[in-house]
Amino acid sequence: MNELPPKTRQSGFPLTALCLRFACRAVSDLDLGGLRAGMRLRGALLNVMNRSICALSPFAPAERLRMDPQHVQNCPVCWLQLYEPRPGEVRRAYVLQPPIHLPARLPAGTPFSFVFTLLGEGQNYLPYFLLAVREMGEVGVGKGRGRFQLQQAFAEYPDGQSALVWSEDEPVVRLPQRRIEHRDAAEWAQRMKERLNGAESLTLSFPTPLRIVNEDRLLKTPRFEAVFDALLKRLDDLAEAYAGGYQRAYDERVRLRQLARQVQLVENHTEWVELSSSSSRSGRETWISGLVGRAVYQAPVEVWQALGEWLAWAEIVQVGKDTVKGNGVVTFDWRITAQNGCLPVG
Template identity: 25%
Template structure:
């Protein structure tokens, strides 16, 4: 079984100025974090990371935009998945007033856990610089490690204190669950792609879903964990024998891309997906995917789901 340390963090901040965020704030939070982390970690002050002599040792690129190792079997990948996932507040509430609490989550994977102090400081600076179109300031108050066993959250940091190193969950601990029938409850839009097209509700099948989940599992494990060889063709064939029943609908939304200076379509699937069949080969990846998400734009929170035993 693949071993990959993972921890989910909860960030609590106090709103200092009226705050308004987009329908889903994951992209906004990711941009704020990336800018603050680069200002904090970059030593050369080059405008672009390409060509930088420190690109493979810089904390910014290691955390936010990791380049593929030159000797890796997957060095031809256009993008290496980063070792984090940002989970914005659930769509719904979009405005906060001074004095209110604003919270969000971040999942760290593998060696990114060793950079926790840097991550916390980058978030503190990002929130102090302001979020949203109006650059509304927030003060970071606490950082917690969310428990995986129902226990109370563990306080890792508050102002004036050192960052406590959290005990990670191991993916091996997450692989136990009910075989035969499981339901994925989608919390944010799921964007799975085939032949350059995002799949609509009637195009999704179990093989597509499970192979996408296994592919993300494999990529993150190769770069950030300890990976074992798997028979992808055999697993794909087994996935074809699983049935999928979806209660799904299309959720459309857009985000503004500062880099491309235009709105980008971010629509995807919401609802519930029930899988029925021999799920044992996929249980670890299914449980693990609750933390690492699935599909396009997972790093800023899309493709988030939780599992429940189907009735």
């Protein structure tokens, strides 16, 4: 199997990403549970990976750390689910975007897709994700263990291009020759400028729970400053943990935060959705509730231009907590933005 292309040396922001969309078809009725789809897909992924790959799979993850700390560094499964860049700080090297805007229960024959985005060093584990997703479909997911068939896997890029990674018609793994880099985000920002066409309104959609802790409290109103600050810190932490990066200079953080404070929330169409996640291994239940809906923001055009290259990353790395369970998906709703005075996307 060929290796992924080497990382290019960059003078700027070093994080890279690989967005893998898995196109599937339900073989039997499939209960993904609506907003619980992310946690169910992630649970199925880890169950398959643990059983197939990890030599210590009979033991709970925390027990593995005590038994053999070195094992966590060397086992792909443990590294993906247990590695902490700093003790107590959870920043995984992948995120999950579950199926969006689909009913909770999919009848047999229904096509659907979801995305695993591998971040920095996490891209080295692409083959494990591909094999695990195929087996997930055979074993079953959700209530009743509904089965699905993986039909194709694509690498997707911010400019709309894609590259075939795997197909059931020709089951050979084609490792992508391109990564998402910060220059892709900068080009996205330029396209955003053209789409806005001088308008000052921008609409963000949050189709899965957005769970942000701001000033030691859960964020119940999607204030832009708080959302952007969470994104910025997440990007710096991911770059430091998985791409040999660093925390950005204090002056740069201050400059970007001052710009973010100029963005006003003018329409709030979000609601707080209570949601919990239970673990079959630990027996514990944790809350992953958050804001779902959309929000319209307004700021001077030059502010959007200055923030655009970082906003572009929101669609890639997601924002807030529990992104590995599908939370924090952010999309830019250009259709709605167009109604507020911006050009529609062609």
